[in-house]
Amino acid sequence: MNLLLIGPPGSGKGTQGERLAARFGLEHLAAGDLLRAEVENHTELGQQVSELMKRGDLVPDKLIIELLIPRVQAAVAANGYLLDGFPRSVEQAVEARKLAETAGAVPDAVVYLDVPRAELVRRILARAETEDRSDDNPTTVENRLRVFDEATRPLIDYYRERGLLHEIDADQDADAVTAAIVRVLPD
Numbered sequence: 001m002n003l004l005l006i007g008p009p010g011s012g013k014g015t016q017g018e019r020l021a022a023r024f025g026l027e028h029l030a031a032g033d034l035l036r037a038e039v040e041n042h043t044e045l046g047q048q049v050s051e052l053m054k055r056g057d058l059v060p061d062k063l064i065i066e067l068l069i070p071r072v073q074a075a076v077a078a079n080g081y082l083l084d085g086f087p088r089s090v091e092q093a094v095e096a097r098k099l100a101e102t103a104g105a106v107p108d109a110v111v112y113l114d115v116p117r118a119e120l121v122r123r124i125l126a127r128a129e130t131e132d133r134s135d136d137n138p139t140t141v142e143n144r145l146r147v148f149d150e151a152t153r154p155l156i157d158y159y160r161e162r163g164l165l166h167e168i169d170a171d172q173d174a175d176a177v178t179a180a181i182v183r184v185l186p187d
Contacts, residue, residue, distance in 0.1 A: 001026060002105060005084045006155055007113030008148040010120035012170050012177060017084035019178050027075035031085035034067060035059060053135055056144035058151055061092050069099050076105040089151040090158050110159040111181050113170035
């Protein structure tokens with residue numbers, strides 16, 4: 001199974017991604033985690049994206065696609081992937097789909113985690129305290145949510161039009177969210 005998990009920052013993509021990947025034996029590819037690792041390891045890519053991430057801006061399509069596509073292809077060759085946090089724009093989705101089609105790596109389903117904005121802000125600021133993430137501060141949070149609304153929210157219609165989208169109320173207990181996702185996934 002190849003699965004995309006989309007939602008605004010704080011919607012629970014990381015938690016649900018880990019749970020679903022373990023349940024279905026999928027490679028969990030979290031775009032944000034991979035990018036943070038590049039920054040921490042002071043790689044060339046990490047140096048290019050560090051300031052963008054601190055501001056909560058999107059990483060350029062070319063860079064994120066170069067980072068993720070080889071990992072997606074390797075995951076497809078194994079048991080499939082759960083891609084969390086990518087694509088983040090319709091442009092990324094279109095480009096990634098072209099590459100995925102040639103590699104036989106198109107998604108089987110797309111899950112959108114829907115959470116009210118006030119709850120997103122509360123979750124992100126709480127996460128900042130417990131996980132010590134420098135990109136989780138009030139200024140960056142507002143920018144990241146604005147960027148999500150402008151660039152990523154259009155993906156909902158993009159995937160709905162393709163018959164792949166499953167909207168999940170993620171403003172509930174994590175176990176209930178997991179159960180709701182499992183119910184909508186293809187067999």
